[in-house]
Amino acid sequence: MTDKHIYTSLVKAKKEGQKKFVVLVDPDKLSLRNLEKTIELAAEASVDYFFIGGSLIVNNMLDETLKKIKSVAPKIPLILFPGNAFQLSYRADGLLFLSLISGRNAELLIGKHVITAPYLKMSPLEILPTGYMLVDGGKATTVSYISNTSPIPANKDDIALCTAMAGEMLGLKLIYLDAGSGALNPVSESMIENVSGATSIPVIVGGGIRTPEKALANVKAGADVVVVGNAIEKDPTLIKEMAAAVHSLNSVSKV
Numbered sequence: 001m002t003d004k005h006i007y008t009s010l011v012k013a014k015k016e017g018q019k020k021f022v023v024l025v026d027p028d029k030l031s032l033r034n035l036e037k038t039i040e041l042a043a044e045a046s047v048d049y050f051f052i053g054g055s056l057i058v059n060n061m062l063d064e065t066l067k068k069i070k071s072v073a074p075k076i077p078l079i080l081f082p083g084n085a086f087q088l089s090y091r092a093d094g095l096l097f098l099s100l101i102s103g104r105n106a107e108l109l110i111g112k113h114v115i116t117a118p119y120l121k122m123s124p125l126e127i128l129p130t131g132y133m134l135v136d137g138g139k140a141t142t143v144s145y146i147s148n149t150s151p152i153p154a155n156k157d158d159i160a161l162c163t164a165m166a167g168e169m170l171g172l173k174l175i176y177l178d179a180g181s182g183a184l185n186p187v188s189e190s191m192i193e194n195v196s197g198a199t200s201i202p203v204i205v206g207g208g209i210r211t212p213e214k215a216l217a218n219v220k221a222g223a224d225v226v227v228v229g230n231a232i233e234k235d236p237t238l239i240k241e242m243a244a245a246v247h248s249l250n251s252v253s254k255v
């Protein structure tokens with residue numbers, strides 16, 4: 001366990017205008033060799049966190065992946081981003097306890113949470129209650145299919161804003177705006193601006209971010225945390241530029 005204060009550090013960073021960059025690792029998609037390279041590059045680029053998860057983890061690599069990351073980059077906290085209730089491992093530091101607030105599937109709003117609560121209560125993981133909002137990214141996603149929910153239309157900033165406000169009022173601690181893995185269109189800057197302007201909790205943004213320019217535009221629009229998965233799986237060397245783009249605002253705000 002490297003960090004038991006993930007949420008405290010996220011809130012502090014938000015207050016100070018320090019932006020965080022996350023590499024999402026889907027244990028199903030990376031070979032162990034690629035994984036090692038990705039972790040080394042992430043450590044060099046001062047990536048802030050790893051999110052570990054996928055909609056379906058079918059190859060039983062979750063524990064192996066966590067073990068590998070811990071051995072190569074022990075200082076970067078590992079946060080589970082579970083696609084379902086089975087994606088649990090005590091090797092991680094924290095867990096996004098996701099409530100799919102953009103959808104109307106009661107199981108994913110509260111049902112699965114009731115089932116997993118006693119296990120999580122006993123676990124050493126830091127639990128991070130997260131309002132998860134799926135936004136239309138221009139193509140059907142696994143999450144949308146599996147969850148049997150429709151995403152928020154990409155141009156409906158008002159729906160996103162009210163959903164995030166309600167999530168915060170319900171006591172959720174983080175908002176995650178996600179266009180879905182490999183989205184054709186990432187979440188728009190205007191939606192990010194609206195959501196972050198209407199809430200005071202940290203806002204995580206991911207899905208379809210392929211360039212450092214878009215990562216930078218997102219933090220300028222108000223994202224506190226930027227998550228990239230697919231683009232880095234395809235080209236791990238992107239990590240450096242992506243992290244630098246997100247962190248570039250940090251030095252500006254420190255001056």
Ligand code: 1GP
Nearest residue numbers: 181182206207208229230
């Ligand atoms: C998906 O937000 C993540 O849930 C990351 O998406 O893989 O498209 O970067 P990408």
